[in-house]
Amino acid sequence: MKQILLPLFLFASICLSAQTKYYDAAQFPLLGKVSQETETRYERLPAALNGNARAPVWALGKNTSGLAVRFRSNTTSVSAKWELLQNNHMDHMTDVGIKGLDLYAWESGRWQFVNSARPTGKSNEKPIISHMAMKEREYLLFLPLYDGVTKLEIGIDSAAVIAQPALELPQSKKAVVVYGTSITQGGCANRPGMSFTNILMRKLNREFINLGFSGNGKLDYEIAEVMANKHDAGLFILDFIPNVHASQIKERTGRFVNIIRSKNKTTPLLFVETIMFPHAVFDKATHEVLTIKNKALYEEYLKVKNSGDKNVYYLSGKNLIGADGEATVDGIHLTDLGYMRMADALYPVIKNILEKRAVR
Template sequence: MSEQTASNGKVPVSKLDENMRLESVSEDGMRWHSPARPPFRLEGFPWFEYDGVYRRLPKNPRLPIPAAVDALADCTAGGQIRFRTNSKKLALRVRLDGVADMNHMPATGQCSFDCYLEQDGVMRYHSTGRYNHTLSEYETVLISAGDGAMRSVTLYFPLYRGVKEVLVGLEEEAELLPPPPLADDRRILIYGTSITQGGCANRPGMAYPNIMSRRIPLEMVNLGFSGNGKGEPEVAEIISDIPNPAMLVLDYECNCSADKLDETCSGFIRIFRERHPGVPILVVSRIRFAADRFYESSRDLANRRRQILIDNVERCRAAGDDRVYFLDGSTLLGEDHYEECTVDGVHPTDLGFMRMADGLTPVVQRILREAGFPV
């Protein structure tokens, strides 16, 4: 053991492994751009045009919403910056609303950005912003030595922290162009819990709504509110204000008490349907938890809650609304070893999120095709 290692009891990994070192941002020949202005396309913030803040609900909601939901709306889960460039370098300047503070989710998922680049028409993962996670302001390098090819770029916002400001740094002489258009200007709205928000993905691009956004050419709006996706009618009203919905996904069961689930599910569907007749609604029951393997009481409660959702969907369809659907979420992580897809028996790892996206994507695509969308 070296003297340096022995003296403080810690291995200086960043000194031993150059791949663990942070890369500093060079200012030479760089120009900084606000993604709030063209040719950038900003997605995932339906009220940005009016409020000018990276927020998932309006800054001043027209109805009173729970304080926790209001606070969580500042988390930028699902936000995307899309553009095309041939810059060989790409960096970010970021100002957060706080520091990393979660005990079972990496700072890269909570507070950082992911970079995806187009290759042969497919968005592929390139890099994640790495920084000193004790800071609330940082600069990070996402591309340091690109090949100069013109490519589409998608940057995913942090999942569990608010972003006060972000600037995109590109080479001064690089071209900056709008991204390719989406298949339609309508949006998929996904309302749910911490799992929908992205807890506990290692990095932003691995939250299941973000994975699906790379497979379905429509804007995704992540409306997951950690621990607080309870289906309140006021929240349903505000979400129904979002224009141009292509589909609503309700994935909030595990935050709502069984006693309230029937009331909130039927109410949410009714409120949304009054504003958006004919727009598909997909109701999803929760994924399996580790406790389901060990405890009959956990399985019984899950079965009871699942049946409540099924009954709500069947009542809608019996009344003539054939664009309300149900998906059994207990199948999404697989039949065996599903508990190994979680961080804590509940919140998925990246593997769990990939399995969720693999199960949800074809169902969502089928429903959208039935509604006439080219996906």
């Protein structure tokens, strides 16, 4: 009888430890928000912009691109439950990138990819990882790039513990604020962790705030005001060229920068040219348009610099994604290869600016 009871006891113990207990992610730190005064927890723009910003910008602000939850646990498995705002789908981007989750763990001094939570509908409950050794780990969970989240729960072993992070990483002091287009927002990364702002957050171990608005990085002054109110930013990056005409660059850039500078006199500001889209090698009209727009941006940069601003920088788009034409999904939006190349190009520039800033 004892020989029978012992295996049953062990089996029951294993089943108990394997049960999943869910915790509301709202109790853990959320990185990537430019303001805490939002209508709900998981969105990017302050509530005051509702009715004051253009409707497409406000709607895209409900997307959770760049937001990430930090927690710590000794669990052997991690699962997630999440409710999506819209259950979006696009024909040139994976559902995982649009509305899935990406889990990373702090291992050997770096953020190591663990696995993704793949969505199948508006309401989702998915295992992310199982059968890990039982040890305490720090985790970073990236939220969807092109959809919103209305509710998020983190599942761990029922016998395990989940807690606030013990490490202040990525550091939130002097966050990098990036304004831009769909490329900034994350189109078309295969999974949330592969947008260039999320890659750089891990590489630099510093909070990045993603203000990319797909098709709508049009130098809206309301967004400049939001950025200006981020008084403790370490760097502002402007990467808006694909969504504006050359005339708009000339008409709006100066005022956009002045709004930011009105409350941030010395915070570094980096202008980034548009990438040269791969099909522009063959489409001469596109090549000419992009060249003209980059030239217009450089002229605006020179105006700012020549006005006496010593904290303004400029990055050419020439080498951002390589010259082999293999970095996009549709000739415009980046694949993971494109995002890795872009992050690699931005990394030394941003690192150098932040280090100069730290010396002062």
